[in-house]
Amino acid sequence: MTASRTAPLRCASLTARRVTATLLVALSLCGAAAGSPRPSTPRPISVVKALYAAFDRGDLKTVVSLVAKNVVWIQYGPSRLLPFAGVFHGRSGVAYFFKLVDQNLKDVHAGQREYIVSGNRVIVPGWEDSVVRSTGGHYHVNNVHIFTVVNGKITRFEEYIDNADIAAAFKPASVARGEALFTTCAGCHGDSAQGRPAMHAPNLTGLGSAYLLRELRKFRAGIRGNASDTYGFMMIGRARALPGDRGLRDVAAYIASLPLHQSPPSPLGNPEHGRGLYATHCAACHGAHAEGNPSLGAPPLRQQDEVYMWTQLTHFRSGIRGSNAADTEGKQMAAAVKPLRPRELKDILAFIKSQ
Amino acid sequence: MHRRKFIGGIGAAAFSTGVLAAGKPASGGACATPQHRSPMELEHLRASVDRGAPNYELWRESMIWQRRKSPRYPGLIVQVDSAEDVAEAVMYARKHRLRVTTRCGGHSASACFLRDGGMLIDVSRLNSIEIDTRAPLFNAGPGAIAREVNARLRQFGLAFPTAHCGMVPLGGFLLGGGLGLNGNAWGLMSTFNILAAQVVTADGRIRHASATENPDLFWSLRGGGPGLYGVVTKLFLKTYELPRAIVHNTITFGFQDLPDVIGALAEIGPKMDSDVELLGYVGPAPAELTAHCANADCRRAVSVDANAYTTNVADSARKLRVLTEHPIMKRAIGKELGSTTTIEALYFDEELGFSQRRWVADNVFTNRARDVATILRDRMTSCPSVDAQAVFLYKGSPKLPAAACSTMGDFYASYYVIWDNPTEDPVMLGYLRDLYKEIVPLGTGSNINEMDQEGRPDQINTCYSPEAWQRLKSLREKWDPHGVFQNFYGIT
Known part of the structure; x- marks a missing residue:
């Protein structure tokens, strides 16, 4: 048996939809090519690595060419919880599997940690990172793939995966569950999520579940909230204490269901001076009246506590927030704030609060 | 220089969490239409979740601040918004022979408020803070959190010896003694800064306890902590001059x-x-x-x-x-x-x-x-x-x-x-x-x-000193003769 360690192969460029669409085309090509003489039989590990490499670059023609006509493709798990679990036969079965995957998942990423070879079998511990289309549930789980390779073709594929986390991702967000979990948030953010300036905790109402979930995920992953960001740092522990990604979705859904609270303005700047600056620097994303733009992921601002926003803008300006490479939106904000002077930022905030 | 990571506020006993602005949730929110099961007599409370409710386990786990969730299961978890709600919950518990414990922020190192069966009352939303700047004194719900307490007092040049961790509410921290900020100068133990308290006793009455009114109850709550025979719903507290x-x-x-x-x-x-x-x-x-x-x-x-x-x-x-x-x-x-x-x-x-x-x-x-x-x-x-x-x-x-x-x-x-x-x-x-x-x-x-x-x-x-332990036992028999409240952890 040999084992080798490779860098994780990302399939970022290959969505499940593309896999399916291309696979269906490629199947016919493979069928036409069947029976062609083979100069030599590649080793099983080479076949498996070729399959992952093809996945990684979106080369479905090669992927399908590596699967035997009579392949048995097994995704373990209860099909009542996992729609793509089951036993699939032949290339059409594999195509159907990918169709189910495509129907249910998006943003599918995967990687391999090592390759363990035993005779004609190749065992690959790895991971998968996906989003469930129907619920928005995200999972990042470990898996093990077992390939059986005969005469250079994959005749059997088995996947063992952490089904519990995937099943949780298929559960829709629940306001009732979120209400229970919100007990752990109310201390800082207020009983109605209205925010508490003395706790340095923002108003969470009106932000919408998508934005709340995105930021909660950032905290949980440590993408937002470094030790210089005093109160953001504290959110890391809070987000991680919620029960999994499902817990984040639940509590975001609950908060989004609460009535809008308008935090009172604080006199930081001159709204008339801020009007033009806002229109130039902020309106394209956050809307003409700071009402937010969900399609751009830009939150509404006019309900938010002014001092909290000022703190965040200074953090964006100093790099305390928005400097993590994975914080896409934070980086955008940091770039947007950079050319503006503190006085101008205060005027912009005053304009926002006048809306 | 990396400074110490003192965890002085780590174990705030049975209470903890919450903050200002108590009050019923606004109508129209999800909380107005709870989907959890609730005994009919308690349906008007903010939340009452019995062990058969679909989300019981989430409620139970949310009661505990840390991530080690001790495996003990109250029969009913009740979340309240007022002292009157507490009184109703206590009366219900008394009627149905549910033994009562109380939590606030759930920081207890042992989650001692979690018992099998009975009723757990979550008072974290009793978190108002009212400052009398002339005295100067303040009163606060048990759910008022350290950080907010001192942020509010600071505006008037005042301070209070809360827990060292800013996230710990006053309730359990003070009732269990409380090794607070600047403790040796500010009361020795923070509990000695309690001047009076509002307490719901086993008969469902809302009482006032101070050195002159129900003095033995007052004696009990300054340190009795999770063994207290009552639910503290408001604390009247001394303040100190904010250090320059x-x-x-x-x-x-x-x-x-x-x-x-x-x-x-x-x-x-x-x-x-x-x-x-x-x-x-x-x-x-x-x-x-x-x-x-x-x-x-x-x-x-x-x-x-x-x-x-x-x-x-x-x-x-x-x-x-x-x-x-x-x-x-x-x-x-x-x-x-x-x-x-x-x-x-x-x-x-x-x-x-x-x-x-x-x-x-x-x-x-x-x-x-x-x-x-x-x-x-x-x-x-x-x-x-x-x-x-x-x-x-x-x-x-x-x-x-x-x-x-x-x-x-x-x-x-x-x-x-x-x-x-x-x-x-x-x-x-x-x-x-x-x-x-x-x-x-x-x-x-x-x-x-x-x-x-x-x-x-x-x-x-x-x-406790042997004398205090004995007195707690005697006063329990006086204030809670029918055992409405749970005794200390491990004592039935």
């Missing part, structure tokens, strides 16, 4: 110097002004100091913190001279002297080392702190948690006012084991419990808030 500055000194030593450092603190403490908070801390070594460490265990370091709460910054150097001129300073491997800080900065300092993870704690008051330190020097290197922390807070065996809170010593010596992996629970709990078998005989008793009640329930009486 808090002058902060941190001196760091190698881990092997622990006994000598604590021995030095025992010499320094009696000579120090009472408004200087003096403590020794053992925890993960700051990375910049590991290069100086020549010992076997370079992962840990000892630090001495001295916080002078002063109205005269120029005088702080004099106050701290007894420390800075002590011979132990020659062994220091790091110093940060004379910086000024704030209560808010101190809060965050504590919270850096105290994120929401799995943990267990225990403590003793002791007059043999050096001997305790020697045990830690020999045993801490084998602690399975690299993030374990120990604290030696100088108290100086002060004479306490008459109250249930009655245990004291020269030092408060506490230990916190912190970890992440649930499968390590038995190893972590086992380590702490073995360690305290050695330490407890060196103590004069323990503080109930951070005691490992789950690990040594048969020793909970050591959190």
Whole structure:
């Protein structure tokens, strides 16, 4: 048996939809090519690595060419919880599997940690990172793939995966569950999520579940909230204490269901001076009246506590927030704030609060 | 310099969490149409969740601040918005023979509020703060959180000895004694700053307790903590003048110097002004100091913190001279002297080392702190948690006012084991419990808030003087003859 360690192969460029669409085309090509003489039989590990490499670059023609006509493709798990679990036969079965995957998942990423070879079998511990289309549930789980390779073709594929986390991702967000979990948030953010300036905790109402979930995920992953960001740092522990990604979705859904609270303005700047600056620097994303733009992921601002926003803008300006490479939106904000002077930022905030 | 990660507020007993702006949720929100099961008589309360409800487990787990969720299951969890709600819940419990416990922020080191069966009342939303600037005094719900309390008081030049961790609410922290900020100058134990309280007693009545009104109930709630026969719904509290500055000194030593450092603190403490908070801390070594460490265990370091709460910054150097001129300073491997800080900065300092993870704690008051330190020097290197922390807070065996809170010593010596992996629970709990078998005989008793009640329930009486323990028992029979409220953990 040999084992080798490779860098994780990302399939970022290959969505499940593309896999399916291309696979269906490629199947016919493979069928036409069947029976062609083979100069030599590649080793099983080479076949498996070729399959992952093809996945990684979106080369479905090669992927399908590596699967035997009579392949048995097994995704373990209860099909009542996992729609793509089951036993699939032949290339059409594999195509159907990918169709189910495509129907249910998006943003599918995967990687391999090592390759363990035993005779004609190749065992690959790895991971998968996906989003469930129907619920928005995200999972990042470990898996093990077992390939059986005969005469250079994959005749059997088995996947063992952490089904519990995937099943949780298929559960829709629940306001009732979120209400229970919100007990752990109310201390800082207020009983109605209205925010508490003395706790340095923002108003969470009106932000919408998508934005709340995105930021909660950032905290949980440590993408937002470094030790210089005093109160953001504290959110890391809070987000991680919620029960999994499902817990984040639940509590975001609950908060989004609460009535809008308008935090009172604080006199930081001159709204008339801020009007033009806002229109130039902020309106394209956050809307003409700071009402937010969900399609751009830009939150509404006019309900938010002014001092909290000022703190965040200074953090964006100093790099305390928005400097993590994975914080896409934070980086955008940091770039947007950079050319503006503190006085101008205060005027912009005053304009926002006048809306 | 990386400062200590003192976790003084870690175990706020049965209560904790919440903040200002109580009141019923606005109509139209999800909370207006709860989807959990609820006994009809309690349906008008904000939440009442029985064990058969679909989301019971989420509610149960949300009651506990830390991530180790002790496996005990109340029959009914009730969340209230007012003292009247509490009274109704108590009456319901009395009628249906459900024994009652109370939680606020759920910071109890042992989740002692979690019992099998009965009713758990969550009072975290009783979190109003009202300040009387003329007296100056304030009253607060048990759910008022430390950070907000001092932020509000600061506007009027006032302060209060909350827990050292800014996230801990007042309730359980104060009722269990409370080793608070600047404790030796601000009441010895924070519970002695309770001037009166509103309490729902076993008969469902909302009573007032003070030195002159229901004085034995007042005696009980100043330290009775999770063994209290009533639910405190409002606290009337003393305030202190906000210090002009808090002058902060941190001196760091190698881990092997622990006994000598604590021995030095025992010499320094009696000579120090009472408004200087003096403590020794053992925890993960700051990375910049590991290069100086020549010992076997370079992962840990000892630090001495001295916080002078002063109205005269120029005088702080004099106050701290007894420390800075002590011979132990020659062994220091790091110093940060004379910086000024704030209560808010101190809060965050504590919270850096105290994120929401799995943990267990225990403590003793002791007059043999050096001997305790020697045990830690020999045993801490084998602690399975690299993030374990120990604290030696100088108290100086002060004479306490008459109250249930009655245990004291020269030092408060506490230990916190912190970890992440649930499968390590038995190893972590086992380590702490073995360690305290050695330490407890060196103590004069323990503080109930951070005691490992789950690990040594048969020793909970050591959190009280024998006389106080006996009086608590007698008063329980008077105030709760039918056993509406649960007794201390481990006592049926």
